[in-house]
Amino acid sequence: MTTVLGSNLRIKSELPFDVEVQRSRRKSAVIYVRNGKAEVRVPNRTPNYWVKQFVHEKRDWIEQQLKAEQIRKSEQYSLRNGASIPFLGQPLQIRHVANADVHINRQELILPADDLFTDAAKEFHSWLKHQATEYIVPLANKLAEQAQVDNKLRNIKFKKTKSRWGHCTRDGDIQFNWLIMLGPPEIVHYLVAHEVCHLVHMNHSRAYWAVVDSLCPARKAAQKWLRSNEHKVLALH
Ligand SMILES: [Zn+2]
Structure with missing residues (x-):
């Protein structure tokens, strides 16, 4: 995967995730893990080698966060046919039915099915x-x-x-x-x-x-x- 350092420098990295670096007038370095990548914010003029080392030191933590983010994402409810979704805490299975009105039928949530989801x-x-x-x-x-x-x-x-x-x-x-x-x-x-x-x-x-x-x-x-x-x-x- 690639590491983006600064705005235009892109280097190959052995890290298994994407890293984005933002330099600004901040005083300390911080890493945010979101949207499947690590965002590193560092003070202006922080040298690249320092940033790389910083990311490497935090590598395990970043990977943990990325994994947790992925799990949270996979748990999000969806309206796909066959998916499970709760209503007032009761789990319902979604069934798409052409031209149907939205309603609950026993343990199913009926949704209108069409090409345009x-x-x-x-x-x-x-x-x-x-x-x-x-x-x-x-x-x-x-x-x-x-x-x-x-x-x-x-x-x-x-x-x-x-x-x-x-x-x-x-x-x-x-x-x-x-x-x-x-x-x-x-x-x-x-x-x-x-x-x-x-x-x-x-x-x-x-x-x-x-x-x-x-x-x-x-x-x-x-x-x-x-x-x-x-x-x-x-x-x-
Ligand atoms: Zn409040």
Whole structure:
């Protein structure tokens, strides 16, 4: 494989992965492993031999990270025919059926099949958004009442983003990622409680977590679940 040093110098390397080097006005060297390669950031004027040695020293760690990234990627849910995907934590097998409406039939999730796979995805996401609205709006209202902030909750919206589950503004607008609906009910409960409690405290202070815990005693277990599982869900497109 190749190593790219600087912007235009490309040298052969015996390393089994790609390395990209960026020089800038930073003070120390750092390596990020992502998108199947190692990105090395070093201060300006760091000599190439130093960079090479640095990468070689970190080689085992880089390879571990690359492996972990690959595993996380292989675990991501997809909408392929025959793939497995959960809905409210229950595993379903995806079956593509020509011209079908998206629905659940026993243990199967039926998706419309067509040559342009993007249509199946589009239909799926609009179905999931609908499911999220039906499930989450009443739950958010109930939790807001429990936390005595139902007067502050103004609007609940749904949007799919790649990096976050929800968002709450000072004006009382809460936004949820409809991919939440793939998680088990206790995870949905936590994520909804998390945003609703921001109507009490717009921060992650001790006082804020105390309110979350009063609505969602299993909060820590939910956070742990998210740390090990959210990469499977958030990449679905
Ligand atoms: Zn928060």
